[in-house]
Amino acid sequence: MRQESGATMDDFEAGVSSDGGAPLDVRVEVSRSRDAEFTTFVRESSAYLHRTAYLLCGDRHRAEELVQSTFERVYRTWVKVRPGTETAYARRILVNLRIDGWRHTRRESFPGDDMIPVAPASDHAGQVVLRDELVRGLALLPAGQRRVVVLRHLLDLPEAEVARELGIAVGTVKAASSRGLARLRDLLAAQAEQIEPAVVDEQAVLDRSRAALRRRRVRQVVGTACVVLLVALGVLTRGPVPLPGIGPVVLPGGDLIAPLFDTGRPDLDPAGNTPVVCPDELPGPTPNRAPEAAEDVGPLTRPVVVDTADARPLSCYDVDVEPATPGYRDQSGVPVSANGEPLPEPRGLTGSGLLWQFGENPSSGSPSIVHNSWALGTRSSATSLTSYQGAPVAPTDLTVTGDRVVWSEYAAENTSPRVSFVRTLIDSRGSLTTVVDPLATTDERLWLIATTEEQALWTAGPTADETRLYATTLDGDGTPVELAAGVTALAADDDEVVAAVLTPGAGGSGTTTIQLFEGLSGGDLTGTTLLEIEHGSATEVADIAVSDDVVAWTVLATAADSGSGPESGAGALYVLDRAGDGDSVVRLPGGVVDDLRASDGLLSWTSRDPVSENPADTSYLYRATASTSGYDGPDLARFPGGSVTASLAGDRIAWLEDAVTRQWLVEGAVVPVLERE
Numbered sequence: 001m002r003q004e005s006g007a008t009m010d011d012f013e014a015g016v017s018s019d020g021g022a023p024l025d026v027r028v029e030v031s032r033s034r035d036a037e038f039t040t041f042v043r044e045s046s047a048y049l050h051r052t053a054y055l056l057c058g059d060r061h062r063a064e065e066l067v068q069s070t071f072e073r074v075y076r077t078w079v080k081v082r083p084g085t086e087t088a089y090a091r092r093i094l095v096n097l098r099i100d101g102w103r104h105t106r107r108e109s110f111p112g113d114d115m116i117p118v119a120p121a122s123d124h125a126g127q128v129v130l131r132d133e134l135v136r137g138l139a140l141l142p143a144g145q146r147r148v149v150v151l152r153h154l155l156d157l158p159e160a161e162v163a164r165e166l167g168i169a170v171g172t173v174k175a176a177s178s179r180g181l182a183r184l185r186d187l188l189a190a191q192a193e194q195i196e197p198a199v200v201d202e203q204a205v206l207d208r209s210r211a212a213l214r215r216r217r218v219r220q221v222v223g224t225a226c227v228v229l230l231v232a233l234g235v236l237t238r239g240p241v242p243l244p245g246i247g248p249v250v251l252p253g254g255d256l257i258a259p260l261f262d263t264g265r266p267d268l269d270p271a272g273n274t275p276v277v278c279p280d281e282l283p284g285p286t287p288n289r290a291p292e293a294a295e296d297v298g299p300l301t302r303p304v305v306v307d308t309a310d311a312r313p314l315s316c317y318d319v320d321v322e323p324a325t326p327g328y329r330d331q332s333g334v335p336v337s338a339n340g341e342p343l344p345e346p347r348g349l350t351g352s353g354l355l356w357q358f359g360e361n362p363s364s365g366s367p368s369i370v371h372n373s374w375a376l377g378t379r380s381s382a383t384s385l386t387s388y389q390g391a392p393v394a395p396t397d398l399t400v401t402g403d404r405v406v407w408s409e410y411a412a413e414n415t416s417p418r419v420s421f422v423r424t425l426i427d428s429r430g431s432l433t434t435v436v437d438p439l440a441t442t443d444e445r446l447w448l449i450a451t452t453e454e455q456a457l458w459t460a461g462p463t464a465d466e467t468r469l470y471a472t473t474l475d476g477d478g479t480p481v482e483l484a485a486g487v488t489a490l491a492a493d494d495d496e497v498v499a500a501v502l503t504p505g506a507g508g509s510g511t512t513t514i515q516l517f518e519g520l521s522g523g524d525l526t527g528t529t530l531l532e533i534e535h536g537s538a539t540e541v542a543d544i545a546v547s548d549d550v551v552a553w554t555v556l557a558t559a560a561d562s563g564s565g566p567e568s569g570a571g572a573l574y575v576l577d578r579a580g581d582g583d584s585v586v587r588l589p590g591g592v593v594d595d596l597r598a599s600d601g602l603l604s605w606t607s608r609d610p611v612s613e614n615p616a617d618t619s620y621l622y623r624a625t626a627s628t629s630g631y632d633g634p635d636l637a638r639f640p641g642g643s644v645t646a647s648l649a650g651d652r653i654a655w656l657e658d659a660v661t662r663q664w665l666v667e668g669a670v671v672p673v674l675e676r677e
Helices: 009-014 034-057 060-076 086-104 124-140 143-154 159-166 170-184 202-238 254-261
Strands: 241-243 247-249 304-307 319-329 335-337 355-360 367-373 378-384 394-401 404-410 420-428 431-434 440-442 445-451 455-463 466-473 481-485 487-492 497-504 510-517 528-535 539-546 550-557 571-577 584-588 593-599 602-608 617-623 635-638 645-649 652-659 662-670
Touching: 034 060, 034 086, 034 143, 034 202, 060 086, 060 202, 086 143, 086 159, 143 159, 143 170, 159 170, 355 394, 367 394, 367 404, 394 445, 404 445, 420 445, 420 455, 440 455, 445 487, 455 487, 466 487, 466 497, 481 497, 497 539, 510 539, 510 550, 528 539, 528 550, 539 593, 550 593, 571 593, 571 602, 593 645, 602 645, 617 645, 617 652
Parallel strands: 304 584, 487 539
Antiparallel strands: 241 247, 319 335, 319 662, 355 367, 367 378, 394 404, 404 420, 420 431, 420 440, 445 455, 455 466, 466 481, 487 497, 497 510, 510 528, 539 550, 550 571, 571 584, 593 602, 602 617, 617 635, 645 652, 652 662
16 A cells, blocks of 8 residues: 555554654545435525415415425435525525416415414514414415515515516516505514424435435336337338338338328328527517607607517527427318317417317217316316207307406307306316306397406497496306496406497597506496597507506507508507506507407517518517516517417417418417526
8 A cells, every 4th residue: 555754554543643743633524415415405494495485375284395395396406506506496496386386276365363473572462463464464465466575575585586586577576566565564564574483304305305306207217118119109000111221111010000090181290380480699679769750659658669560580589389289170171189179279378378268078069168288288178158048159259367267158049039148167276166157148249358366347238339348256146237338448467457448529539548447356346547548430449458567459440541540551559568668659550450468568469460472360479568578678579480379378378370271289488588597
């Protein structure tokens, strides 16, 4: 054995130098294992993560389950976590898991004040008052405001970090924080609530995390084996297979089994749709300009103008594409999937990724409303439509907010009286709750429908120009109340409703008032006037959308006119920035807009593309505010392919590309801002 500096093994064992001098200082550094580092992290961060989870969900047992799931996710990727960022990394996973829970149920049950433990205090009455105020205040906040208030003010995170962790715009964080604090201002005390820390067994957490990782790896292995088996089966049965030096060969079984799959439909290769472009660099913003001298900008303040002809192609910096489900037109011209079921329209998209549509009950064949999760390959029948006087009704329209879907039905022609119905379903944690009786029955036609988390709204009248706006509760126990008359456009989000109310004027002119209704559940039926729009007889406010960040509406031509501006057959989309001063106008030369949707500072719609030699429906994704575009102003992107129908819900996006005989339903998630970390 080689020895350095004359020191022997006996010297080391005795702890002295070889020359009899001072004792040797011997240190042996042993690198800590992955599991040891992880258990140390569990011990040091469990109290903080448990407190965060408790504030977000309000239940001790659910908080413990949430923290355990967080530790399992962190353990799975522990080797990739940068030193010093472990707590922030775990907190972001915890918040994302909680958001997934909110997507399944928006209605939370908060515990009573006796369920929140506090540290002993000399003045116990003050502590009771404080925790009662906190619990009651948080219970009154919508889920979006509650999570922003918890992260921003109870955890003291900067606005930018809250936006990153929740995947929303900074402007949305500011708006939600402002609204949440306004409601809590009279309830919160100066001192912070103390949550009793949970007792954590680090070794038990490690054991459960190891078991979860083993189960995940087993599932991955089984899934891979199934895929390989299916591919091999497809090769053996479908052929021909090119073999070197021999040429195409149909392997055993191909001649017998291939005819079973030959349905005469076109090739359903999912890769045939138009891909989303992925440039090497972040695309520059869409050009915008100041309004011209005689250009109509409505009631907006110093807006910028964007032309649809300048829209850039949608890119991978805008959306994360997930599945692309192929389809084709059957003999009756209906778009269907590979298994012959109707291919869903994107307009039924929810923020959790479900797609509601009208179809048939697989067991009975009766008309039904169903929801699909094409990303998971599942289909679930929901409920049959109304049968009236022995005849099935015709579904006319549907709308979705959160986990609630509202739709309208119209009785068959041979019924008398011929009536319309408003129906609803609620999807809570995958369990469908049906209100059996219609929310409303009327002998008038239904024209527009919308829904908040608690109210269903619709317009009814003999014609689309003679309508009245009604509302009722989604539980089926309320009596419909009338809100306004002459409504030309209607939209809603979780807790707000906007309606365009037309008041005819002299000489064929008119004034449209944008009305905002916020307190319908509390009995406030008057609404608030946001703004007034004066226009001629040849135009009207035809579409409207609302979110926490924007209110958007279109002014479109109802008749050809030889004048200029919207009266000439063109149209415009007006966007009011509620969180800042970024108002804008999008010029729509085609003058036709369908399915206008809003989510935070994002908008989507479908309109006629006048630039193309063969005009086709084209869909657009508009980042209407600086907080969502990442630039000083807005940005406009065009969806790929022709005859596209698109829809937006929360951070989910879906579009249907039409190529005559072929269709592709593409689903994905919207990137919050035009940047990647």
